[in-house]
Structures are given as structure tokens and as C-alpha cells.
Amino acid sequence: MIKQPHASSREIIVANAIKEVVGELRLVDVADYIAFIRLEQFGCISDIVDSAAELFFVPGALKLGHGGEAYVGWIETPRIELDLELRPAGATVYFTLSLTALHASVEVNYVAFDRPEADPELNTAFLADAVERARIRRTAPVAQG
Structure with missing residues (x-):
């Protein structure tokens, strides 16, 4: 894919x-x-992703997609790849999260917009705003005295 x-x-x-x-x-x-x-046992991985995501995103905003891959060998560092979907309101991002011992990376495979603009930069700006709106904001507890 280009x-x-x-x-x-x-x-x-x-x-x-x-x-x-x-x-x-x-x-x-x-x-x-x-x-x-x-x-x-992708249901187990889905539960793990859901549990991790619920701390930082509104329900359903981040979930496991079609599965994942484990790359393990005798002389290489294990690498786990998870197909994930980020679903803020108005867009869906299909991407792969790659995890190794020391690094993590994201490769976006496809982004679908409910109402895409002709200008890709406007779509990117919309995506940034939509992702921010899908995040859970935690406030510091108020000290009672």
C-alpha cells in the first residue's frame, strides 16, 4: 500500500x-x-484493550479490530502487533500498534470520515479535534477542609 x-x-x-x-x-x-x-483467544485481548482504553477514552472509542500477530523467535526480540480501531465521533481510524520490549509504534492503515472534506489537511484537523473530544478528562480532587 502506498x-x-x-x-x-x-x-x-x-x-x-x-x-x-x-x-x-x-x-x-x-x-x-x-x-x-x-x-x-482474541476475546481475551479485546478485554485487555477495553480495560486499558476505559481509563482514557469514552466507551467504544478504542477497541481491538481484527486481531493481532505475535512475532517470536530464538534470536529476535518478541514483537506483538494488535489491529486496533480508534472511533472518535465522525471518524474511524484503522491502525496497527506494534509493541516490543523498548518501543511502540503506530501504523495507520486507513481513516474513514463520516463527512470527509476535499482537503486532506481539514480532515486531519478534524481527526485531531475528534480524538481530543473522545478522551476522558480527569480533574484533580477538590480538597475538603
Whole structure:
């Protein structure tokens, strides 16, 4: 697939939006991801993603897509790839999250807009705003005295 010129800016939007979720996903042992993927227990991975996402996004905004892959070998660092969907109001981003021991990356595969504009830059700006609106804002507790 040929990458579109605006894809990298959209990958940055998605990566920044999910970085806290990635931290939560890393709390699960890599061996568990490998087992769930190899045994095709994607419901378990979906539950993990849902639990991590509910801390930072409105319900349904981030979920597991079609599954994932585990790349494991005798001489390579394990890599887990999860197909995810980010669904802020007005858009759906289909992307792959890749996790290794020291790195995480996002590759946007496709973005569908409910009402796309002719200008890709306007669509990218809309996506950034929509993702921000889908995030849960936590406020500091008020001290009672």
C-alpha cells in the first residue's frame, strides 16, 4: 500500500492519543499476548484493550479490530502487533500498534470520515479535534477542609 502524504501526521495524532493506553497494555506479560494470539483467544485481548482504553477514552472509542500477530523467535526480540480501531465521533481510524520490549509504534492503515472534506489537511484537523473530544478528562480532587 502506498502511504499518503498526510498519513504520518495522522499517525502522530493517534500515537499521542494512545500513549497512556500503551502503558496500560504493557502491564500484561508478553507471554500472555503470545498465548492469546497463538490460541486465537482474541476475546481475551479485546478485554485487555477495553480495560486499558476505559481509563482514557469514552466507551467504544478504542477497541481491538481484527486481531493481532505475535512475532517470536530464538534470536529476535518478541514483537506483538494488535489491529486496533480508534472511533472518535465522525471518524474511524484503522491502525496497527506494534509493541516490543523498548518501543511502540503506530501504523495507520486507513481513516474513514463520516463527512470527509476535499482537503486532506481539514480532515486531519478534524481527526485531531475528534480524538481530543473522545478522551476522558480527569480533574484533580477538590480538597475538603
